[in-house]
Amino acid sequence: MAAARPPRDHVHRRLAEFAEFLRERGLPVGIGAEVELGRAVAILPALDRESFREASGAILAKSPEELLLLYRAFDLFFSSNMARRGIPSPGQSTAVRPLRAASGKRGPDPSPAESGAEPPTGVTTFGTYSSQAPAAGHVLAPLGRRDMLALRRGARRFRRRAATLPGRRFARARRGLVDFPETLRRSIARGGEWMELSRHSPEDRRAELVVLWDVSGSMREHDASLFALVYSLERLSRSARVFAFSTRVEEITDEIRRHGYRRATAVVAARIARAEGGTQIGSCLRQFFERYPAAIGDRVTVVVVSDGWDQAEATAVAEELRRIRRRSHLVVWVSPYARRPGFEPKTAGLVAALPYTDLLMGPEDFLAPFPLPPLDRVGTQVRAPA
Amino acid sequence: MPDVDSWSSPTEVIELLAGQNYIVDRSLAMSTYLSARLGKPLLLEGEPGCGKTELAKALAAATETELIRLQCFEGLDARSALYDWNYPKQMLTIRLHEKDESPATVEKEIYTERFLLRRPLLRALEEKGPRRPVLLIDEVDRADEEFEGLLLEVLSDFQVTIPELGTIKARRAPMVIITSNRTRDLSDALKRRCLYAFVDYPTLDREIEILQKRVPDLGEHLAREVVTFVQRIRGEKELVKRPGVAETLDWAAALLALHRDALDPEVVAETLGCLLKDAEDVQLAHDRGLERLLAS
Numbered sequence: 001m002a003a004a005r006p007p008r009d010h011v012h013r014r015l016a017e018f019a020e021f022l023r024e025r026g027l028p029v030g031i032g033a034e035v036e037l038g039r040a041v042a043i044l045p046a047l048d049r050e051s052f053r054e055a056s057g058a059i060l061a062k063s064p065e066e067l068l069l070l071y072r073a074f075d076l077f078f079s080s081n082m083a084r085r086g087i088p089s090p091g092q093s094t095a096v097r098p099l100r101a102a103s104g105k106r107g108p109d110p111s112p113a114e115s116g117a118e119p120p121t122g123v124t125t126f127g128t129y130s131s132q133a134p135a136a137g138h139v140l141a142p143l144g145r146r147d148m149l150a151l152r153r154g155a156r157r158f159r160r161r162a163a164t165l166p167g168r169r170f171a172r173a174r175r176g177l178v179d180f181p182e183t184l185r186r187s188i189a190r191g192g193e194w195m196e197l198s199r200h201s202p203e204d205r206r207a208e209l210v211v212l213w214d215v216s217g218s219m220r221e222h223d224a225s226l227f228a229l230v231y232s233l234e235r236l237s238r239s240a241r242v243f244a245f246s247t248r249v250e251e252i253t254d255e256i257r258r259h260g261y262r263r264a265t266a267v268v269a270a271r272i273a274r275a276e277g278g279t280q281i282g283s284c285l286r287q288f289f290e291r292y293p294a295a296i297g298d299r300v301t302v303v304v305v306s307d308g309w310d311q312a313e314a315t316a317v318a319e320e321l322r323r324i325r326r327r328s329h330l331v332v333w334v335s336p337y338a339r340r341p342g343f344e345p346k347t348a349g350l351v352a353a354l355p356y357t358d359l360l361m362g363p364e365d366f367l368a369p370f371p372l373p374p375l376d377r378v379g380t381q382v383r384a385p386a
Numbered sequence: 387m388p389d390v391d392s393w394s395s396p397t398e399v400i401e402l403l404a405g406q407n408y409i410v411d412r413s414l415a416m417s418t419y420l421s422a423r424l425g426k427p428l429l430l431e432g433e434p435g436c437g438k439t440e441l442a443k444a445l446a447a448a449t450e451t452e453l454i455r456l457q458c459f460e461g462l463d464a465r466s467a468l469y470d471w472n473y474p475k476q477m478l479t480i481r482l483h484e485k486d487e488s489p490a491t492v493e494k495e496i497y498t499e500r501f502l503l504r505r506p507l508l509r510a511l512e513e514k515g516p517r518r519p520v521l522l523i524d525e526v527d528r529a530d531e532e533f534e535g536l537l538l539e540v541l542s543d544f545q546v547t548i549p550e551l552g553t554i555k556a557r558r559a560p561m562v563i564i565t566s567n568r569t570r571d572l573s574d575a576l577k578r579r580c581l582y583a584f585v586d587y588p589t590l591d592r593e594i595e596i597l598q599k600r601v602p603d604l605g606e607h608l609a610r611e612v613v614t615f616v617q618r619i620r621g622e623k624e625l626v627k628r629p630g631v632a633e634t635l636d637w638a639a640a641l642l643a644l645h646r647d648a649l650d651p652e653v654v655a656e657t658l659g660c661l662l663k664d665a666e667d668v669q670l671a672h673d674r675g676l677e678r679l680l681a682s
Contacts, residue, residue, distance in 0.1 A: 032578070036424060043423050045395040054396075054416035062577040064431070064584045149574075156531075180473040184496075187480065202461075206530070235571045238460075238528075257569060 282316025435630020
């Protein structure tokens with residue numbers, strides 16, 4: 001026998017409270033979704049706990065990670081002893097320094113290990129890489145949703161800049177496929193007379209990307225925000241590949257591709273935890289060439305995410321980057337300090353790399369609401385003479 | 387056969403799909419039920435070979451309605467997904483009427499429904515059958531991100547605007563199933579318009595149940611052996627491509643064709659290609675030891 005339904009007002013109030021509770025836990029529940037859930041409740045044959053849980057999952061969650069979050073929050077909210085005052089605030093769930101804060105005006109926030117506090121929920125700590133790195137380890141934690149959306153938009157702008165492959169949109173061209181609608185339109189304007197065939201060809205909209213991400217000790221304080229950037233770049237295209245390096249190179253594309261962002265942070269942290277030693281950029285670039293020769297091509301944009309600290313000879317960096325530059329479409333260097341006031345490239349690796357770099361960017365460039373600076377403007381600053 | 391609009395509970399969905407040999411858990415049944423009753427598209431994500439596409443096929447078969455399928459690929463555009471004009475026919479018409487009709491009249495004539503080529507999305511909206519058709523938009527993550535923008539109008543209002551003809555609105559909204567293998571993130575706008583379900587690998591008992599339904603001639607003992615082996619190999623984290631339910635079914639069918647009633651290392655080695663589709667994975671299985679993987 002179906003359970004008796006509570007009064008509609010009561011149900012709606014509980015729904016609104018539940019939606020608010022989910023928002024507090026970081027699940028973006030809009031009014032539209034709330035209304036949908038209300039409609040769903042009305043057509044459920046019985047308003048039992050399990051049915052409501054499943055309906056909430058179908059309507060409010062949009063990824064496996066959100067499903068997990070929702071189910072946990074559901075159990076918490078509808079537990080018999082729900083006391084919201086006892087529930088930790090969502091503000092405690094992450095401890096990531098936002099990218100916008102990296103303006104050079106304030107120092108890095110202390111890591112949980114440094115401050116002696118317990119690691120916050122969702123934070124994955126992985127081992128120390130470099131003998132020079134502080135002993136606190138690295139913190140890889142998910143960024144907030146707003147920052148991720150901004151990064152994703154920035155990554156899309158970047159893709160347009162780096163595009164080398166035809167996309168879905170066509171543009172008028174002298175050569176290419178016959179544009180029948182345009183030809184037809186023109187012929188009609190001339191009384192049905194075929195004067196000439198209009199042609200069009202696909203615009204370059206898609207990019208092939210290879211991301212080389214420095215996970216050495218000196219990058220420790222930027223790990224979380226740069227991983228968010230690396231993740232956003234990887235998700236831009238099906239063919240993008242990501243490699244993490246410190247003293248050796250490891251491909252982490254699958255770890256990113258197979259998981260949503262939050263899960264990927266944990267999986268990638270575990271994967272690169274085995275990395276050891278300091279940074280040897282030149283040696284890593286050579287390893288990359290030897291192990292993954294097919295990854296580079298004349299349509300591929302190579303993004304190196306590194307501060308340029310290098311323990312080995314900087315000449316090796318120059319030599320290897322020159323090889324990469326010769327075989328790729330673009331070489332872009334993302335330094336976490338590039339947009340800080342008064343920044344000057346001083347690290348040996350970066351100084352050696354600049355002549356073979358087309359674009360020097362900071363992570364903040366991906367968050368800016370305006371288009372990226374033109375390539376030639378930046379390129380002339382740093383590109384080596386041909 | 388009840389139409390989807392008259393479904394009364396998720397249990398009814400489970401029973402209907404079971405009639406098509408599709409075993410569905412309660413959570414997915416709930417998503418399907420709500421999708422049908424609320425008229426919202428259902429986005430299914432999960433690893434390849436877990437039955438996302440099969441759900442759409444089983445739904446269409448269970449409701450005795452047409453399955454309209456749009457297979458997504460890189461470069462898919464409105465001309466392949468929505469509609470196109472029949473240009474050769476239009477050109478012929480222009481030629482035929484160029485002497486006795488004014489250009490304006492010809493233009494008016496060639497942009498009519500007679501010259502319209504209907505692609506899957508438009509066909510689904512114009513379907514005039516007695517029941518709501520099932521529209522399967524398969525592997526949407528293979529299409530470009532811009533293509534998702536095209537889907538937004540179709541999925542939110544079930545209508546399409548053709549500049550030359552106006553807005554075409556569905557008489558009855560199709561039941562839309564969208565699948566994605568999660569090779570890239572889908573846009574928030576698209577996700578917002580859909581209900582969501584994640585189709586994971588089934589549990590041991592559920593997979594045995596599926597196997598017995600889909601390959602009924604397979605003995606109970608062999609079915610358990612096959613699924614146990616598959617679940618063990620699926621647990622290997624180093625695999626390039628973990629076998630899905632589709633591979634389990636293929637392997638079981640192969641064993642049946644070979645008249646096997648039990649697994650042994652020799653037959654597993656001979657038929658491993660049905661299960662693992664990457665040379666490195668096959669090597670990994672051998673490295674782990676087929677005897678060990680088979681041991682109960």
